[in-house]
Amino acid sequence: MKIDGRPYRTIFPEADGGAVMVIDQTRLPFAFELKRLANLDDAAVAIRTMVVRGAPLIGVTAAYGLALAMREDASEAGIERASATLAATRPTAINLRWALDRMAAMLRRAPETERAALAFSEAGRIADEDVASCRAIGEHGAKILSEIAAKKGGTVNVLTHCNAGWLATVDWGTALAPIYVAHDAGVPVHVFVDETRPRNQGAALTAFELNAHGVPHTVIADNAGGHLMQHGQVDVCIVGSDRTTASGDVCNKIGTYLKALAASDNRIPFYAALPFSTIDWTLSDGVRDIPIEERDAREVTHLTGRTDDGAFATVAVVSPGSPVANPAFDVTPARLVTGIITERGVCAATEEGLAGLYPERRKAA
Numbered sequence: 001m002k003i004d005g006r007p008y009r010t011i012f013p014e015a016d017g018g019a020v021m022v023i024d025q026t027r028l029p030f031a032f033e034l035k036r037l038a039n040l041d042d043a044a045v046a047i048r049t050m051v052v053r054g055a056p057l058i059g060v061t062a063a064y065g066l067a068l069a070m071r072e073d074a075s076e077a078g079i080e081r082a083s084a085t086l087a088a089t090r091p092t093a094i095n096l097r098w099a100l101d102r103m104a105a106m107l108r109r110a111p112e113t114e115r116a117a118l119a120f121s122e123a124g125r126i127a128d129e130d131v132a133s134c135r136a137i138g139e140h141g142a143k144i145l146s147e148i149a150a151k152k153g154g155t156v157n158v159l160t161h162c163n164a165g166w167l168a169t170v171d172w173g174t175a176l177a178p179i180y181v182a183h184d185a186g187v188p189v190h191v192f193v194d195e196t197r198p199r200n201q202g203a204a205l206t207a208f209e210l211n212a213h214g215v216p217h218t219v220i221a222d223n224a225g226g227h228l229m230q231h232g233q234v235d236v237c238i239v240g241s242d243r244t245t246a247s248g249d250v251c252n253k254i255g256t257y258l259k260a261l262a263a264s265d266n267r268i269p270f271y272a273a274l275p276f277s278t279i280d281w282t283l284s285d286g287v288r289d290i291p292i293e294e295r296d297a298r299e300v301t302h303l304t305g306r307t308d309d310g311a312f313a314t315v316a317v318v319s320p321g322s323p324v325a326n327p328a329f330d331v332t333p334a335r336l337v338t339g340i341i342t343e344r345g346v347c348a349a350t351e352e353g354l355a356g357l358y359p360e361r362r363k364a365a
């Protein structure tokens with residue numbers, strides 16, 4: 001997508017192949033800065049500290065991280081060590097494991113001397129495929145939005161949670177891709193953006209993206225969504241996912257489940273938009289089996305932002321000494337999900353629905 005008229009991807013190799021560049025998402029929305037990842041540690045730290053975040057982008061960064069590691073040690077042990085380091089950075093988004101498995105399988109078949117070059121090409125392919133998948137998700141999801149607009153005869157009000165836009169992927173996004181495609185096609189769209197405490201990915205990143213693209217939107221406190229739904233102000237919810245089970249349970253940023261409950265109570269369609277790399281075909285019970293990342297208490301006790309004089313500042317917002325819990329994701333059971341928007345089309349959030357879109361998976365199982 002474009003920033004100040006210039007097209008960007010969230011991650012790209014330097015022209016001479018010396019390093020990988022990413023957009024530093026910890027500085028947004030107030031500063032647009034690129035960060036250089038020169039080795040395995042840089043990539044692992046970038047994922048862990050959320051310089052890059054969002055399931056698909058985490059996967060692509062891990063792929064490039066493995067490529068950077070191959071320049072220093074392309075042995076079997078090197079592949080193992082680098083994969084383990086990267087896999088340990090964040091536990092919930094399955095795209096991370098998916099990308100590392102794909103990279104490692106390809107690398108093990110290649111001669112050691114060629115592994116670094118091949119790894120960069122494969123990471124580039126994963127990035128390109130992510131862009132194509134997200135664009136296709138946008139096309140499929142935009143049809144849903146345009147149907148709602150036509151039926152209603154006016155602006156479609158979409159509620160989204162966290163940031164599942166182009167910043168969470170390589171380009172386009174998942175939940176926001178249908179919004180961009182519909183908006184670009186002239187469908188009137190307005191987005192309610194959940195601020196998404198504790199890290200405020202909605203207020204900081206989704207709002208930044210929608211501003212940059214000129215999509216009408218309103219940032220709301222996380223607790224406002226149910227009220228808006230009760231009063232007919234939301235037509236449809238679209239969220240992303242960090243891991244979706246073969247049975248259609250959708251794991252996404254903490255708070256997603258509450259929005260799905262409110263949507264169900266108000267008969268508002270609730271969609272999850274995700275590429276195939278987010279589906280964990282080995283799991284069928286998301287609430288029981290998806291590992292939920294527990295993050296630092298400081299994300300809850302403190303807020304970082306920009307003061308009126310332009311300085312970045314972090315302030316405490318919780319009564320000192322109170323214990324804090326910070327689960328970063330929750331699972332929305334498939335029964336609350338109206339449909340899953342993928343690069344292959346839209347399906348029911350059921351085993352049959354997903355297997356229908358990915359018949360090769362049924363065969364593999």
Ligand SMILES: CSC[C@@H](O)[C@@H](O)C(=O)COP(=O)(O)O
Pocket residue numbers: 053054055056093161162163164165168169173174175201239240241242252253328
């Ligand atoms: C296309 S991204 C889908 C999800 O990764 C997104 O909604 C989300 O929960 C991101 O969480 P984050 O903790 O910011 O990595």
